[in-house]
Amino acid sequence: MDMMKKAYSARYFEILEKRKNLPVWVHKEEFLQTLKENQIVLLVGETGSGKTTQIPQFVLEAVLNENPSSGPKGKKWLVGCTQPRRVAAMSVSRRVAEEMDVEIGEEVGYTVRFEDCSSSKTVLKYLTDGMLLREAMADPLLGRYKVIVLDEAHERTLATDLLLGLLKQTLISRPDLKLVVMSATLEADKFHKYFIGVPLIKVPGRLHPVEILYTREPERDYLEAAISTVIQIHMSEPPGDVLVFLTGEEEIEDACRKIVSKLGDQVKVVPLYSTLPPAMQQKIFDPTPQTVRKIIVSTNIAETSLTIDGIVYVVDPGFSKQKLYHPDTRVESLLVSPISQASADQRAGRAGRTQPGKCFRLYTQKSFNELEKQSYAEILRSNLANTVLTLKRLGVKNLFPLDPQMAKMLIVSPQFNCSNEILSISAMLSVPNCFIRPRGEAQKAADEAKSSFAHIDGDHLTLLNVFHAFLQNNQDSDWCYEKFINYRAMKSAVSVREQLVRIMSRFQIKLCSPGFNSRDYYVNIRKALLAGYFMQVAHLERTGHYLTFRDKDDQVVHLHPSNCLDHKPEWVVYNEYVFTSRNFIRTVTHIRGEWLVDVAPHYYKLANFPNSEAKRVLQKHYKKRKLSEERSCKLYLLR
Numbered sequence: 001m002d003m004m005k006k007a008y009s010a011r012y013f014e015i016l017e018k019r020k021n022l023p024v025w026v027h028k029e030e031f032l033q034t035l036k037e038n039q040i041v042l043l044v045g046e047t048g049s050g051k052t053t054q055i056p057q058f059v060l061e062a063v064l065n066e067n068p069s070s071g072p073k074g075k076k077w078l079v080g081c082t083q084p085r086r087v088a089a090m091s092v093s094r095r096v097a098e099e100m101d102v103e104i105g106e107e108v109g110y111t112v113r114f115e116d117c118s119s120s121k122t123v124l125k126y127l128t129d130g131m132l133l134r135e136a137m138a139d140p141l142l143g144r145y146k147v148i149v150l151d152e153a154h155e156r157t158l159a160t161d162l163l164l165g166l167l168k169q170t171l172i173s174r175p176d177l178k179l180v181v182m183s184a185t186l187e188a189d190k191f192h193k194y195f196i197g198v199p200l201i202k203v204p205g206r207l208h209p210v211e212i213l214y215t216r217e218p219e220r221d222y223l224e225a226a227i228s229t230v231i232q233i234h235m236s237e238p239p240g241d242v243l244v245f246l247t248g249e250e251e252i253e254d255a256c257r258k259i260v261s262k263l264g265d266q267v268k269v270v271p272l273y274s275t276l277p278p279a280m281q282q283k284i285f286d287p288t289p290q291t292v293r294k295i296i297v298s299t300n301i302a303e304t305s306l307t308i309d310g311i312v313y314v315v316d317p318g319f320s321k322q323k324l325y326h327p328d329t330r331v332e333s334l335l336v337s338p339i340s341q342a343s344a345d346q347r348a349g350r351a352g353r354t355q356p357g358k359c360f361r362l363y364t365q366k367s368f369n370e371l372e373k374q375s376y377a378e379i380l381r382s383n384l385a386n387t388v389l390t391l392k393r394l395g396v397k398n399l400f401p402l403d404p405q406m407a408k409m410l411i412v413s414p415q416f417n418c419s420n421e422i423l424s425i426s427a428m429l430s431v432p433n434c435f436i437r438p439r440g441e442a443q444k445a446a447d448e449a450k451s452s453f454a455h456i457d458g459d460h461l462t463l464l465n466v467f468h469a470f471l472q473n474n475q476d477s478d479w480c481y482e483k484f485i486n487y488r489a490m491k492s493a494v495s496v497r498e499q500l501v502r503i504m505s506r507f508q509i510k511l512c513s514p515g516f517n518s519r520d521y522y523v524n525i526r527k528a529l530l531a532g533y534f535m536q537v538a539h540l541e542r543t544g545h546y547l548t549f550r551d552k553d554d555q556v557v558h559l560h561p562s563n564c565l566d567h568k569p570e571w572v573v574y575n576e577y578v579f580t581s582r583n584f585i586r587t588v589t590h591i592r593g594e595w596l597v598d599v600a601p602h603y604y605k606l607a608n609f610p611n612s613e614a615k616r617v618l619q620k621h622y623k624k625r626k627l628s629e630e631r632s633c634k635l636y637l638l639r
């Protein structure tokens with residue numbers, strides 16, 4: 001490679017000496033040997049260990065040594081390294097180009113949405129995870145790549161998660177393609193489980209220490225607290241630039257104005273958020289005169305992979321805007337929420353990169369300990385409509401044609417020995433309402449007909465009764481007419497059910513029934529329902545209305561008048577949330593609070609829920625369960 005043979009500049013050797021001190025260099029030989037012997041390698045390293053800048057260069061060195069001739073169609077082989085954020089992809093590639101003593105866009109380049117800074121010469125390309133997905137749509141085998149490095153995999157962005165799934169398949173068809181998955185420490189176990197038997201290399205340590213400081217008391221207004229911390233740092237700390245994390249554009253612009261009005265031209269204040277034009281974003285890297293302190297006020301786009309030379313202080317109020325999806329209303333929103341411990345560590349890691357640093361956390365150590373270890377993966381917080389379209393474009397054919405809740409209910413139904421019944425209920429839930437309710441005189445007759453199918457425990461079981469009755473009456477249209485049942489809806493339910501049966505058999509999911517006379521016949525069905533729809537539960541409050549019981553977001557709701565229940569049960573699972581004159585929940589079934597504890601303890605973690613009657617009831621169930629577990633443990637020991 002001519003790039004390797006050329007005479008390097010003095011700057012190259014100066015940087016090389018610094019690079020060699022980075023913790024990953026100690027593991028260079030081990031890493032390259034492992035990569036040689038394996039198709040997939042996991043690398044876990046602390047922030048600042050040198051993963052993002054060094055590993056792709058190690059990989060490139062190996063690729064060039066092993067493949068002296070060019071790649072497909074005479075083009076050069078590529079090493080690709082993904083980044084969840086475009087600012088990082090751009091700035092890291094620039095740094096790497098500098099480290100390799102080449103012009104950006106030539107041997108080292110980057111591709112982000114609306115900007116491709118790479119050429120036919122490019123052999124190492126940094127790109128956003130979204131861009132690699134797009135490339136995979138055009139070329140599912142990613143033919144030009146020899147090695148793909150997925151960086152910051154612990155962030156679990158939607159695109160990286162999809163790539164993890166896609167690449168697992170691609171690697172089978174392309175035995176010569178290799179994959180390196182890099183992550184910060186926390187999620188390592190999950191990746192290890194996902195890629196069974198794959199070697200894991202751990203890189204501890206960072207170049208410079210970062211001192212972490214907490215507040216003694218919680219702050220009432222994090223914005224004001226952030227601004228006054230910046231001013232305090234400026235007044236009392238030695239020279240060094242500051243990076244402040246806030247949640248959005250408006251807040252950032254507001255903070256910038258306030259800091260300037262207090263400190264004037266003793267400081268240079270620079271905002272950073274995703275909607276800022278790229279040229280303005282680059283301003284964070286502009287050097288300032290030694291006497292002027294730079295203060296960068298940013299969203300969490302500066303949280304990972306960025307090295308901004310000169311940053312000594314990080315101010316972290318502990319919040320960010322996070323995407324949240326409400327499946328009931330099908331609305332995706334951005335909500336200011338507490339960050340996770342992993343994010344807090346990444347933020348602190350922005351200091352101490354080129355010299356020792358300090359991180360001011362504007363919350364107590366206790367609050368830090370109570371934060372989630374890791375944010376929920378984006379795929380769990382997103383509207384999946386787009387994702388499904390992306391998968392289709394990627395050529396994935398066997399998508400499961402169901403809501404995740406329904407799919408889960410079907411998959412677990414054999415555990416409750418009732419997959420036949422759950423199949424029928426799923427089919428009924430997938431077609432239009434089967435009950436016809438004409439206006440005028442016939443309405444009473446229609447209601448009476450409906451009540452003949454009613455099950456006291458709820459609407460799902462009522463739907464099951466209708467389905468069974470339709471089959472017993474040989475799918476007869478006259479019978480439907482007489483019973484005010486929508487014949488076409490019933491015929492579609494039968495065909496949906498047949499389709500679902502085929503899918504179940506393809507996945508080898510057992511078809512079984514509890515036997516109609518079994519004492520637990522309905523209980524099992526209700527439990528299986530809950531196992532799928534555990535996020536759609538409401539609790540009857542003493543005031544007489546229901547409150548949806550969900551993480552951070554309760555809503556007052558009412559049972560839809562169409563329900564078949566003969567009483568108001570304490571807990572219900574529901575299928576739909578409808579806004580009309582009031583907030584209604586429709587298609588509801590009676591469940592028991594203690595089942596929540598059995599069926600979805602991972603979701604019903606009490607710490608996540610606001611104080612409410614429902615929470616107290618659930619607390620009791622947890623206590624009871626603990627006691628009974630202790631008792632059976634004692635009995636076992638006594639035996």
Ligand SMILES: Nc1ncnc2c1ncn2[C@@H]1O[C@H](COP(=O)(O)OP(=O)(O)OP(=O)(O)O)[C@@H](O)[C@H]1O
Pocket residue numbers: 022045046047048049050051052053054095184207304305306307308309349352353354
């Ligand atoms: N633009 C730069 N200017 C000066 N030093 C840099 C620059 N980029 C990287 N470095 C040096 O290289 C170190 C490692 O950076 P790198 O981005 O590879 O770390 P990392 O382990 O991937 O961290 P993270 O997990 O936070 O992305 C930095 O801490 C810093 O010392």
